[in-house]
Amino acid sequence: MALACPRCGTQNPDGNLYCQACGAPLAAAAAAPPAMAGPPPGTPPPGPPAGLPPPAAGPTGYQSPYYAPTGPEVQVHRTPWTLIIAGVVALLVLMAGCGTALAIIGNRNPSNTSGGGIADLPSPTPAGGTPSPVASPTATPLGATTDSNDGVTVKVPAGWTVASKDNESIILTDPNSEGSVTLASGPSSPTQTAQQNKDTIDGYFKSKYPDTRNCAGSTTSNGTFNGAPGISWTLCFTLTSGANSIQAAASLFVGANSSGNVYYIVMLVTRQDNLQNYLTESKPVLQSVHWKLS
Amino acid sequence: MRENHLGFPSYISLILRAVRCDHCANDVPDGVFCTRCGAHQGKTAEPAAAKARVNRYAAHPAEHVVQPSIFTTLFPHLGHTKIHEFRWAFAVGLAGILVLYIAGLITAAILVAIFLVPVLYLIYLYEAQVYRDEPAIVLGFTIGGGAVIGIVVTVIERIVYNPYQGIGNPLHGAGIGVGALLFLGLLVPVVQEVLKPLPALFLPNRADFPETVDGLVFGIAAGLGFSVAESLVAFSSALTSLPAHLTPGNWIYDLTTLAVFQPLLQGSATGMVVAAVWRYRRGRLASREIGGVAVAVIAHVAFALGTQLFKDAQLSPLFVLVWQAVVVGAVLIYVRYLLHHALLEEAAHMGFAETVCPNCHMHIVASGFCPNCGGALTAAPAALKRARKPRAEAPTKART
Numbered sequence: 001m002a003l004a005c006p007r008c009g010t011q012n013p014d015g016n017l018y019c020q021a022c023g024a025p026l027a028a029a030a031a032a033p034p035a036m037a038g039p040p041p042g043t044p045p046p047g048p049p050a051g052l053p054p055p056a057a058g059p060t061g062y063q064s065p066y067y068a069p070t071g072p073e074v075q076v077h078r079t080p081w082t083l084i085i086a087g088v089v090a091l092l093v094l095m096a097g098c099g100t101a102l103a104i105i106g107n108r109n110p111s112n113t114s115g116g117g118i119a120d121l122p123s124p125t126p127a128g129g130t131p132s133p134v135a136s137p138t139a140t141p142l143g144a145t146t147d148s149n150d151g152v153t154v155k156v157p158a159g160w161t162v163a164s165k166d167n168e169s170i171i172l173t174d175p176n177s178e179g180s181v182t183l184a185s186g187p188s189s190p191t192q193t194a195q196q197n198k199d200t201i202d203g204y205f206k207s208k209y210p211d212t213r214n215c216a217g218s219t220t221s222n223g224t225f226n227g228a229p230g231i232s233w234t235l236c237f238t239l240t241s242g243a244n245s246i247q248a249a250a251s252l253f254v255g256a257n258s259s260g261n262v263y264y265i266v267m268l269v270t271r272q273d274n275l276q277n278y279l280t281e282s283k284p285v286l287q288s289v290h291w292k293l294s
Numbered sequence: 295m296r297e298n299h300l301g302f303p304s305y306i307s308l309i310l311r312a313v314r315c316d317h318c319a320n321d322v323p324d325g326v327f328c329t330r331c332g333a334h335q336g337k338t339a340e341p342a343a344a345k346a347r348v349n350r351y352a353a354h355p356a357e358h359v360v361q362p363s364i365f366t367t368l369f370p371h372l373g374h375t376k377i378h379e380f381r382w383a384f385a386v387g388l389a390g391i392l393v394l395y396i397a398g399l400i401t402a403a404i405l406v407a408i409f410l411v412p413v414l415y416l417i418y419l420y421e422a423q424v425y426r427d428e429p430a431i432v433l434g435f436t437i438g439g440g441a442v443i444g445i446v447v448t449v450i451e452r453i454v455y456n457p458y459q460g461i462g463n464p465l466h467g468a469g470i471g472v473g474a475l476l477f478l479g480l481l482v483p484v485v486q487e488v489l490k491p492l493p494a495l496f497l498p499n500r501a502d503f504p505e506t507v508d509g510l511v512f513g514i515a516a517g518l519g520f521s522v523a524e525s526l527v528a529f530s531s532a533l534t535s536l537p538a539h540l541t542p543g544n545w546i547y548d549l550t551t552l553a554v555f556q557p558l559l560q561g562s563a564t565g566m567v568v569a570a571v572w573r574y575r576r577g578r579l580a581s582r583e584i585g586g587v588a589v590a591v592i593a594h595v596a597f598a599l600g601t602q603l604f605k606d607a608q609l610s611p612l613f614v615l616v617w618q619a620v621v622v623g624a625v626l627i628y629v630r631y632l633l634h635h636a637l638l639e640e641a642a643h644m645g646f647a648e649t650v651c652p653n654c655h656m657h658i659v660a661s662g663f664c665p666n667c668g669g670a671l672t673a674a675p676a677a678l679k680r681a682r683k684p685r686a687e688a689p690t691k692a693r694t
Contacts, residue, residue, distance in 0.1 A: 096399060243527060244531070
């Protein structure tokens, strides 16, 4: 039968005279057989011989049955519990102050996310126009190559690289790795409207990045992108990946064909304060997009 | 003063009877535990393998070895009472992070989360005085060295890896390419596990700290220094550009990883690698130690790879936290297993002395283990070790 310590509640094996966790005497131990314990049950710890100072009681006031110390009591702990808690509270207060100050200082320059989105760059046409997913004719930049998959063809300007590619999507990065441009198109099953695709994308970002929201000053608008009808909008979020945690902005366009069985995505991601510059820098890429599916 | 056959003053003979340990056959003072080998001397409530005592973790005998307890594993010098104080302090810190999160002060919450465990560890190092008389060298090399390596490694990682391309096609949930997955989930953890222990391994005065528990603590300190630097560099952009107040969103998941699982993983994995090397230096390299290094590396890879994969698969963030908790719990258990056996072996070689048990605070005459609670005395704080009053060796004749 286990013996519960009256002081700390630790369950002690049968036969223990003293709690193995805190050293407090176990009330029921007096009835236990004395074979496994130090002192005989009920025997008070002996005092020191004449001429020696009386033994010091332990920190909790009881007397060790194993040894009666004769010298000065050894200090078991150095740090009072109040100091430990105070250390953590001080950390909280200090870091809360530093964090707030950092945030205030860091936000003196507002992020540059307002203004036009992706759909404003190529040759936007008003909503309600006839969908014609055919690329606007653009001049090929010097040194550019062309890349394509089942859904899209795009010009890759000199210095830009194809970071990844599969049947439906192509991801391009700029020469300075300041962001990425994702182009994707493929069949939708089941069929999805542009609005449903937008809702899916919003859910994706919100589940993946902690604070996804529409960027301040940005608008959501209907239009076409190189012939594909859809919706454009801008999301702001903290992009956490690997050793990076970036205040990022994604300028998005998502569309669907009239029957909803084909989707179109254009996504441009960069730092929030760099979005407008990056849109301009990506203009040759965006204007060269040619959707293959209609 | 006349001494008895144990070498103690005669009046002590009234309470110090000698018995012969059933397990190591040494003559030791009567007690619940053998002070030489740590085996339980009782006949009930104890399995046959009393000497291995897996249900009595050497640093804290009230706990089983297979128990993923944070504080009794990573703060092995703390006694029963002190452990609770550190647990409360940790709870206060976590509550503070929660309050900051709810208040929308995410920048502040990130900072507290990054520093909470390392600050507690600094207080622990002060409490246990593991560094003895050389705090500057030990802390500088372990925590400081870990932090420097953390900055270098993380900055290089940021240069090499472009996070923008990892978003992929949001309609198909294809978040990350295989190359990026291997880089973040395999290469980076392995490189980190190779580099993090270096500050502790090259500690100039390491010969003054021969015990495995010292190596473990130094390794944990280096790992926590690394963790602080890694998190600060990784979140530097967020720290300097997040608004002072914003909608909390699901930041709580990242904050939990930052405050709990990230530092615990980095600290315990590095501690285990350093402890294994410490054992090797003592000529004790066996499958247990090699397994420790392997577990540290595999656990770190599993942590990083799993986190990345589950996030990309758009599983619930709660599932990611559960995965991280499982991995960290497994590492903690292996750390306990390694430390438990190291303490059992190393404490067996200590001489008899008057001392105070760091766990139950009982005044005892013992060699390696407290005869009352069975705690290994090699895991005692430096102040207690200094105050040991060596006595003559074990008795020559046992009580029958």
